[in-house]
Amino acid sequence: MTGPLQQVLGKAAEFGGTALAKLQHTHVPGVGQASTTEPREVAAARWRAVTVFRDDLAGPFPELEALGPDLEVRMQPAPGDRGTELSARFHGTPTDEQVGELRAALRRTKQLAEVGEVLRVDPQPHGTRKATLQGAALEGAAARAPKEGVL
Amino acid sequence: MKAAIWAGVNEVAVEEVDEPQLLNDHDVILKISKTVTCGSDLHLIGGYIPAMRAGDVLGHEFTGTVVERGKAVTKVQVGDRVVVPSFIACGHCWYCSQELYSLCDNGNPNPGITEGLWGQSPGGCFGYSHAMGGFAGSHAEYMRVPYADVGCFVVPDAVSDTRALFASDSVTTGWTGAHLGGTKPGDVVAVWGAGAVGQMAARAAILLGAEQVVVIDRLPERLAQVRQHIGAEAVDYSTTDVVAELRERTGGRGPDVCIEAVGMEAHSTGIQGAFDQVKQQLRLQTDRPSAVREAIRACRKGGSVFVLGVFAGPVDKFPLGAAMNKGLTVRGAQQHGQRYVPEILAHMESGALTTEHLATHTMPLSQAAEGYRIFKEKEDGCVRTVFEPGG
Ligand SMILES: NC(=O)c1ccc[n+]([C@@H]2O[C@H](COP(=O)([O-])OP(=O)(O)OC[C@H]3O[C@@H](n4cnc5c(N)ncnc54)[C@H](O)[C@@H]3O)[C@@H](O)[C@H]2O)c1
Ligand SMILES: [Zn+2]
Ligand SMILES: [Zn+2]
Numbered sequence: 108m109t110g111p112l113q114q115v116l117g118k119a120a121e122f123g124g125t126a127l128a129k130l131q132h133t134h135v136p137g138v139g140q141a142s143t144t145e146p147r148e149v150a151a152a153r154w155r156a157v158t159v160f161r162d163d164l165a166g167p168f169p170e171l172e173a174l175g176p177d178l179e180v181r182m183q184p185a186p187g188d189r190g191t192e193l194s195a196r197f198h199g200t201p202t203d204e205q206v207g208e209l210r211a212a213l214r215r216t217k218q219l220a221e222v223g224e225v226l227r228v229d230p231q232p233h234g235t236r237k238a239t240l241q242g243a244a245l246e247g248a249a250a251r252a253p254k255e256g257v258l
Numbered sequence: 259m260k261a262a263i264w265a266g267v268n269e270v271a272v273e274e275v276d277e278p279q280l281l282n283d284h285d286v287i288l289k290i291s292k293t294v295t296c297g298s299d300l301h302l303i304g305g306y307i308p309a310m311r312a313g314d315v316l317g318h319e320f321t322g323t324v325v326e327r328g329k330a331v332t333k334v335q336v337g338d339r340v341v342v343p344s345f346i347a348c349g350h351c352w353y354c355s356q357e358l359y360s361l362c363d364n365g366n367p368n369p370g371i372t373e374g375l376w377g378q379s380p381g382g383c384f385g386y387s388h389a390m391g392g393f394a395g396s397h398a399e400y401m402r403v404p405y406a407d408v409g410c411f412v413v414p415d416a417v418s419d420t421r422a423l424f425a426s427d428s429v430t431t432g433w434t435g436a437h438l439g440g441t442k443p444g445d446v447v448a449v450w451g452a453g454a455v456g457q458m459a460a461r462a463a464i465l466l467g468a469e470q471v472v473v474i475d476r477l478p479e480r481l482a483q484v485r486q487h488i489g490a491e492a493v494d495y496s497t498t499d500v501v502a503e504l505r506e507r508t509g510g511r512g513p514d515v516c517i518e519a520v521g522m523e524a525h526s527t528g529i530q531g532a533f534d535q536v537k538q539q540l541r542l543q544t545d546r547p548s549a550v551r552e553a554i555r556a557c558r559k560g561g562s563v564f565v566l567g568v569f570a571g572p573v574d575k576f577p578l579g580a581a582m583n584k585g586l587t588v589r590g591a592q593q594h595g596q597r598y599v600p601e602i603l604a605h606m607e608s609g610a611l612t613t614e615h616l617a618t619h620t621m622p623l624s625q626a627a628e629g630y631r632i633f634k635e636k637e638d639g640c641v642r643t644v645f646e647p648g649g
Contacts, residue, residue, distance in 0.1 A: 160352040189352050210370075218364050221350040223330070226382075226404055227281040228367045231394045234263035234273035234313040242311050248371060249311075249388040255370025257377060 119240045120247030148200050154181075155209050155258050156194035157217045164191035164220055170212040171195055174205070193217070207254030214253065260647060261315045261398035262626035267305035270627045275315065278394060278402035283330035286406040288322030288340065292423045293396040294617070295633045295643045296344075297453050298568050301522060302387060303630065307570055309371060309389035316626075317397030317645075318344035318384040319427035321419045324410070325400070333407040339419075340410040341603075342403055343595025344427045346382040346391065349408035353381075360592035365405070366391040375571075380592060397626060399647040411599045417606045423644065424454065424613040425602045430595035431566055432458030433602060435517040436466055438591060439564035443467030448504055448513035448556060450549040452480035452492070454616045454642050455566055456519035460490045461611060463515070472507060474500055474549075476525070479639035487615045501556045512558035520549040521567030547573040554580050554588070565590030616642045622649035 164182060171180055180195045195213060197205060218225045236242065265271040278287055296319050301307050303316075324338045334340065346366075347359035354362055365381030366372065371389045372379040385395015394401065403409055413422040436459050441447055447463040449456045452475035460471045471490040475481055481492035493503055504513060524546045553563045554577050563586055581588055605611035618641045621629050629643035 158352065160350065160355060214369065217351075218348075222284070222348045222364055222405075224282050224284060226348075226364060226367050228392050229281075230276075230279070231281075231402065232259070232261055232275040232278050232315055232398060233311075233394065234261065234265070234271065234275050234315070237266065237312040239312065241308075245309060245311050245388060248309075249368055249392055252368035252370035252388075256373030256379065258369075258373065 117243070119243035120250070151200050151206060152196060154194040154196045155206070155213055156192055157213045157258070158185045158189055158192050159217050159220045160190040161220055162188070162190055164193065168193075168216050170216045170219070171209075174208055174212060177201075178209070207251075210256060210258045211253045213258065259399035260623055261394075262317065262623060262645070263312075263397075264303060264310050264314050264316055265312055268303060270303060270316065270630045272624050272626050273313075275398070277400050278398075280326060280328045281402065282404055283328040284405050284407065285328040286324050286331055286334055286403050286410065287326040288320075288342075288401050288403055289325045290320055290322040290396055290399060290401055290647050291339075292419050293317045293320040293398075293623075293645050293647065294423055295630055295645075296427055297455060297521060298386070299630070300634055301568055301570075303634070304523070306522060307387050307389065309387035311388060311392075314385070314387070314392075315394040315396075315398055316385045317395035318386055319423065320396035320401070321413065321423050321426070322396075322401065324406075327406065331406045334410045334412075338410065339413045341413055341422045341425045341599065342384075342409045342411070343430055343593065343599060344383050344386070345592055345595060346384065346393065346404055347408055347596055348405050349596075354408070354596075357594060357597040358591075359408075359594045359596040361594075368392055383592070397623060397645060397647075399623075408596060411603065414603060414607045417603060418614075420617050420644070421606050421613050422603065424458065424616060424642075425599050425606065426595070427593065428454035428616065428642075429458045429462070429602050429611065429613065430598050431455050431593040432460070432517075432519070433462040433598040434591055434593045434595075435459045435519065435564045435566040436462035436468075436515070437598070438589060438594075439515045439517055440562050440587070441466045441468050441515050444469050445514040446470045446508050446511075447472070447515045447517065448553070449473045449490075449517045449519055450553055451475060451519035451521075451567065452477065452484050453519065454613075456517070457484060457488050457616070458613070459517045459519050459566065460484065460488045463517070464489060465605060465610060468515075470507070472504065472513070477636055480641060483615055483641065487612065500552055504556045508558070512556050512561065514558055514561050516553035516557045516561065516563045517566060518549045518553050518564065519566045522546060522569045524548040524550075524567070547576065551575065551577055554584075554586065557584065557586055560585045562587040562589065566593075568592075617644045619643040620649075621645060623647040 362381035369379035382391025
């Protein structure tokens, strides 16, 4: 990516990722976190949780361990036979990137425990990807999507 | 291989693309025999759902033959002739255990987009934008199907491809609305929209025991199909006050179950027709819920309104007061196909459910752009255009 057009498209992709983050965090202090109203440190300190549909869920969870020693993990039975609530949070105030990695790792851990595989989508067939601003922004958003959301 | 792609707003093209590969152990690759246009594609093609990338392969209603399978696939065999629901479900999460397959926790690898929009992410869907997972669709010679043991259903020998094809999306969607809308024997059911989805909702309601079923549309050829092939009553909303007509036909009560099968581009008098006015870009307020409003008004007290038509964002002037004071149940869903396909194939085999009349146009995949144009314009009585990649 060097030419001027590439640079503009690169910016658009970056914008797509950021726009996605903003969609769920309209207050600037919450960007990358899961709250529109809380101060950044409060939102960042929340437990992120997935409910895994297994009542025999047990570690180790390599996807979570890979995030380093600052991560605290807990499990508890979910009500109504819905399996096990698996939660994790960082000590201190994590960066937006760390929270994103945590979301993605929790989602992968859940899939491995429930299905035994992490669903992939790339590479796959596609036609001509026209170099448009909107397209590049969307690619940025899609690339960022596994790490985003309200989790 | 050849595939029909979204090339930009209101632009469909056929291009040479790479063949799909097995990416997960639970995948199969299908050789597509038939694949068909759906009203949902029109929302995508018209740019109402802005998560399409130029080059994305379209299509989510299809039949095919298994040509390759991943090493964890156990039920489906190479050579099986199968039909596959359009929503991608893992079969193992809590939602799948509740048979709410389109809500699968694991079927969408891009959950951040829909979580951001809606607070939670539903499952993924073939050929339905990066918001729904970014999976390549079925308008191609070959296609990858993840979670194959959950999604692939073997078609009985006595059922033709043309009949089975619609068990992928239109019939399963109609079934979802009629069943989860709570249709009971003796009920009166009204359906807005006489496209394939609305017709199949009406047929499902009849098969679930409804005593009287009324379908509402304005296109004469579709209303004629409702009478001839579905066995339901038909009302033309362009010449009739629908709410008054339904009240009169139901002894003043209103229908017990109202199913909306129109969607975000609903046409209404006074506004330009939905297909004349294709917007270039989704603005979240542009979903047009005119049929939903009418359904809420017409529904009997304590009845249920089921939204099958696709909406993406907030809508204006939603009659919450009527819904609350009349004690209505308002529900919606993307189709939970995996729950209903076995029952649907059995009805197809017995002859109680026929769908061939929906396939008004059949053409080779190379003519996809023309096929979509005819479908969108409702030209020549088009209800669905079927593409044959081998044709
Ligand atoms: N929930 C799901 O899983 C699911 C699956 C497939 C399709 N859909 C949606 O269902 C809807 C219908 O799909 P289709 O393939 O039958 O579409 P279609 O475009 O073939 O048919 C829609 C019909 O609605 C009629 N219509 C328009 N405005 C109306 C109004 N105000 N009152 C009554 N009828 C009106 C049109 O004349 C047309 O016949 C679409 O929104 C589609 O996206 C949902
Ligand atoms: Zn569809
Ligand atoms: Zn699932």
